[in-house]
Amino acid sequence: MTASGLPMTVPARGLPARVRIHEVGARDGLQNEKTVVPTEIKAEFVHRLAGAGLPVVEATSFVHPRWVPQLADAEELFGKLLDVDGLDPAMLPVLVPNDRGLDRALALGARSVAVFASATESFARANLNRTVDEALSMFAPVVARSKEAGVRVRGYLSMCFGDPWEGPVPIEQVVRVCRALLGMGCDELSLGDTIGVATPGHVRALLTALNGAGVDTGRIGVHFHDTYGQALANTLAALEHGVTTVDASAGGLGGCPYAKSATGNLATEDLVWMLHGLGIDTGVDLGALTDTSVWMAEALGRPSPSRTVRALSHKE
Amino acid sequence: MTASGLPMTVPARGLPARVRIHEVGARDGLQNEKTVVPTEIKAEFVHRLAGAGLPVVEATSFVHPRWVPQLADAEELFGKLLDVDGLDPAMLPVLVPNDRGLDRALALGARSVAVFASATESFARANLNRTVDEALSMFAPVVARSKEAGVRVRGYLSMCFGDPWEGPVPIEQVVRVCRALLGMGCDELSLGDTIGVATPGHVRALLTALNGAGVDTGRIGVHFHDTYGQALANTLAALEHGVTTVDASAGGLGGCPYAKSATGNLATEDLVWMLHGLGIDTGVDLGALTDTSVWMAEALGRPSPSRTVRALSHKE
Numbered sequence: 247m248t249a250s251g252l253p254m255t256v257p258a259r260g261l262p263a264r265v266r267i268h269e270v271g272a273r274d275g276l277q278n279e280k281t282v283v284p285t286e287i288k289a290e291f292v293h294r295l296a297g298a299g300l301p302v303v304e305a306t307s308f309v310h311p312r313w314v315p316q317l318a319d320a321e322e323l324f325g326k327l328l329d330v331d332g333l334d335p336a337m338l339p340v341l342v343p344n345d346r347g348l349d350r351a352l353a354l355g356a357r358s359v360a361v362f363a364s365a366t367e368s369f370a371r372a373n374l375n376r377t378v379d380e381a382l383s384m385f386a387p388v389v390a391r392s393k394e395a396g397v398r399v400r401g402y403l404s405m406c407f408g409d410p411w412e413g414p415v416p417i418e419q420v421v422r423v424c425r426a427l428l429g430m431g432c433d434e435l436s437l438g439d440t441i442g443v444a445t446p447g448h449v450r451a452l453l454t455a456l457n458g459a460g461v462d463t464g465r466i467g468v469h470f471h472d473t474y475g476q477a478l479a480n481t482l483a484a485l486e487h488g489v490t491t492v493d494a495s496a497g498g499l500g501g502c503p504y505a506k507s508a509t510g511n512l513a514t515e516d517l518v519w520m521l522h523g524l525g526i527d528t529g530v531d532l533g534a535l536t537d538t539s540v541w542m543a544e545a546l547g548r549p550s551p552s553r554t555v556r557a558l559s560h561k562e
Numbered sequence: 563m564t565a566s567g568l569p570m571t572v573p574a575r576g577l578p579a580r581v582r583i584h585e586v587g588a589r590d591g592l593q594n595e596k597t598v599v600p601t602e603i604k605a606e607f608v609h610r611l612a613g614a615g616l617p618v619v620e621a622t623s624f625v626h627p628r629w630v631p632q633l634a635d636a637e638e639l640f641g642k643l644l645d646v647d648g649l650d651p652a653m654l655p656v657l658v659p660n661d662r663g664l665d666r667a668l669a670l671g672a673r674s675v676a677v678f679a680s681a682t683e684s685f686a687r688a689n690l691n692r693t694v695d696e697a698l699s700m701f702a703p704v705v706a707r708s709k710e711a712g713v714r715v716r717g718y719l720s721m722c723f724g725d726p727w728e729g730p731v732p733i734e735q736v737v738r739v740c741r742a743l744l745g746m747g748c749d750e751l752s753l754g755d756t757i758g759v760a761t762p763g764h765v766r767a768l769l770t771a772l773n774g775a776g777v778d779t780g781r782i783g784v785h786f787h788d789t790y791g792q793a794l795a796n797t798l799a800a801l802e803h804g805v806t807t808v809d810a811s812a813g814g815l816g817g818c819p820y821a822k823s824a825t826g827n828l829a830t831e832d833l834v835w836m837l838h839g840l841g842i843d844t845g846v847d848l849g850a851l852t853d854t855s856v857w858m859a860e861a862l863g864r865p866s867p868s869r870t871v872r873a874l875s876h877k878e
Binding site: 256413443446448475476482513525 | 570873
């Protein structure tokens with residue numbers, strides 16, 4: 247642990263007073279883990295993340311178990327979180343790919359769901375076996391039924407900056423899909439830099455283009471990956487633009503399939519370090535969060551890729 | 563390797579058109595390596611870094627060999643770089659701690675040197691066994707003699723944001739030492755976040771305070787560490803302020819003594835990815851630089867902690 251009183255809080259002009267961290271470690275993070283994590287461990291993970299003050303903890307995904315075996319226990323886990331742990335379903339979004347997934351989620355008491363679209367045809371084909379527009383058509387009734395049920399809907403959008411097959415993704419293509427998701431009733435977008443190639447000017451340009459197309463910044467969340475180490479710089483650019491919802495994964499869980507302990511998702515601890523240093527309120531207890539990530543890393547049997555977790559958990 | 567054409571270049575308003583990267587891997591990076599690297603490998607490393615387009619490659623340090631055994635071959639290495647490899651000494655700064663170090667460097671033909679001061683008493687004591695002012699008194703004649711010889715002088719300043727013993731470092735304390743270094747004739751400062759705790763508001767505040775004290779931004783370089791993952795976000799804040807000299811270490815070499823493959827220094831590749839994405843000219847060939855870091859990592863027997871190096875060197 248470093249000397250107390252660090253990071254020193256020095257606010258910067260033009261940044262939001264408060265940021266809402268959308269914690270994705272239990273879903274997006276674990277989804278990429280090959281070792282199947284026991285349901286009890288997942289439940290404790292979500293519980294501890296909520297206890298550390300994270301306002302939104304994405305819990306699981308109601309996709310078909312064949313697609314994501316790690317999340318095949320969605321019913322059992324989500325039921326336990328609500329019934330045994332007594333957590334508020336409004337703070338536990340779950341992914342729903344289609345009508346059947348929504349049925350399962352609603353039956354268990356879900357109050358916040360997410361659909362996941364792609365900005366590129368290549369990834370829509372790879373991830374959903376559909377064109378971009380076919381996927382949007384699949385989501386439209388899911389979103390409509392959610393809204394009728396008074397359930398909050400987030401729209402994830404993958405490959406907003408670069409695509410592994412197509413290279414740079416034109417901004418107007420991203421704007422079109424964003425408008426479609428909001429038009430069908432999504433309350434919030436999450437702009438994903440799925441392969442981590444974005445840089446701060448690209449972030450500013452996309453946000454500016456979205457505003458120009460009538461999208462309010464308050465409805466935009468950002469989801470950066472650290473594949474090239476750019477996630478926090480991109481986040482700073484988004485904050486400077488007024489974005490107040492930032493996705494991150496406790497301990498940097500998930501993401502990079504090819505390098506042991508290399509990262510994909512922005513680590514929540516690295517994000518919190520920056521936000522607290524900037525005097526931006528998050529409600530998060532960094533010590534409790536770090537302890538949780540250290541515990542989860544031990545359960546997974548490998549060190550956390552988060553630099554803040556490594557630095558803070560180092561024993562002299 | 564990711565799809566070609568990435569990162570997509572999207573310039574951002576208010577940033578410099580060109581950044582001068584001060585490469586510290588061969589000195590600051592290797593200095594922290596326990597395994598002594600053969601002189602021939604070091605020479606090839608410097609040569610390849612220069613060949614990759616880096617405009618400044620810090621070569622070695624003329625401290626007493628007892629202090630830094632890794633750099634005990636300073637004479638042999640520096641002589642070889644100039645005489646055998648034919649590199650320009652103006653692009654190869656060397657560290658000199660005192661008059662004797664300067665004598666050794668000048669005798670070999672050094673044209674660019676650096677002294678290293680501390681912003682805190684605790685680190686001055688730990689690193690130099692002197693008070694801050696005693697260290698400055700030791701450097702004054704070194705700087706004066708360098709200037710008389712027409713040699714460029716850089717002044718490193720450690721612990722500009724936080725100190726492991728003292729915690730947060732008051733900005734006015736940093737400004738005082740910066741002014742002293744410039745007052746004795748240093749051409750350039752390098753503001754070091756030695757323990758990596760800075761955040762972007764703190765960076766902006768220090769730069770603003772330095773300007774307020776009459777220090778021109780053109781004379782300020784920044785030297786961030788990635789201990790808490792903040793280096794690139796802090797760099798962006800410095801660029802937004804107009805800073806055009808940024809220190810970085812090829813492959814992220816050096817720094818973190820406690821975690822294998824965890825990083826201290828900002829990796830040059832991660833920096834170049836951001837700068838090129840922003841359309842900022844560096845003169846660096848990212849592919850050649852990455853190849854060099856992969857080669858050096860193999861020589862050291864452990865993977866590079868740079869995320870960009872890991873991502874770009876991944877073979878499917």
